Amino acid sequence: MDPLVLVPGLLCTEALFAPQIGALAGDGVKVQVADHRQDETIAAIATRLLGEAPPRFALAGLSMGGYIAMEVMRRAPERLMLLDTSARPDTEQQTENRGRLIALAESGKFDQVTPSLFPLFVHEDRQEDAALRALVGQMAIATGPQAFVRQQRAIIARPDARPFLGAIACPTTIVVGDGDRLTPPELAREMQELIPRAKLEPVAGAGHLPTLEAPDAVTGLMRTWLAA
Template identity: 35%
Template structure:
């Protein structure tokens, strides 16, 4: 029986973010990608993963916000998770005080643009920080814009709410006992190598992979490197 691999997309991303991995891993795993709809909390998304997984036990890989959902799955039902992969993500809650207010204001400003001018106009601003600087304006950048355009402002608002109310996942890490992959892009401006080194150090036996020449959207920017790391993780 094929391994079930739940692939969890990040903020405003859809199945396109995982398309190269689904193609590369089809011989190793049955890949399932949830669509978050208008769910507006990480626990609700995690419950969706648990409900939609076609097998009792499964592997889970989450990118960006999806990584936070994967950690919430670990909190809710660790016994169901065979393997865990955390890509371009983090564990910290919304900061207290001025830093937290700044993050909230930045997210709300982007939401206002999405509501007034559409998702693509918002994405043109936002996506500049999401990919390696050399890819701005190129084919991958266009794919990211098209993906965001397929989403809605209402969905974006729901997911922003989920992220602003995220929990501190760091206390979970030392208790994770399944084979774990921690991966990020060398030039990820949102959640870079130092953050992932700390996460990997906190999880017993975790494997750390830094993908060269990649920003935040590693699965699309360097699909072969990411697929190879996931294939290796599935074999472990």
């Protein structure tokens, strides 16, 4: 089975995939988590990923990680999983919202960023989940304000990936929480329609972070995808 490279989302660390990493390690899968905190463009992050990855690998990215994964696929198509992401570029409103969060981080108010984002990160039924809120906060602290700003600037400048999706020839699984409000299911369906060999897998009861909200369901999808 090919090694697996995982790409976390904005403000997230390897803890985003901790349930899957533990389960897949038991299956003998070698898992590597990409570094998406050092660079200020999606292209540069993809270059770093490819420089550190094995010669052949399966690739899965969530949210911002999906933007990076689509850039990697232009250069090294093998096997792809996209989780709660979008092929579209930022809208004007999204860029304005990111600018406000960047301003908070750069003015010493980084502690206000996670409380602003958490309600959008998780399913509406998980809003009062203290353990999940704490984990998201821990990942944000580990990321830090400077890396957060780099990530946001990379996301703002990302290209429209839709014109290139038709060239993805490898088996592709698209996963989306059925309650994701940041990259809702209709964006996942759009990618499925554009990628020739794509399969869509909605995750019930999950929002934008299904790897943590419904870990067993996502682990099962990863096992099926890796074994295909």
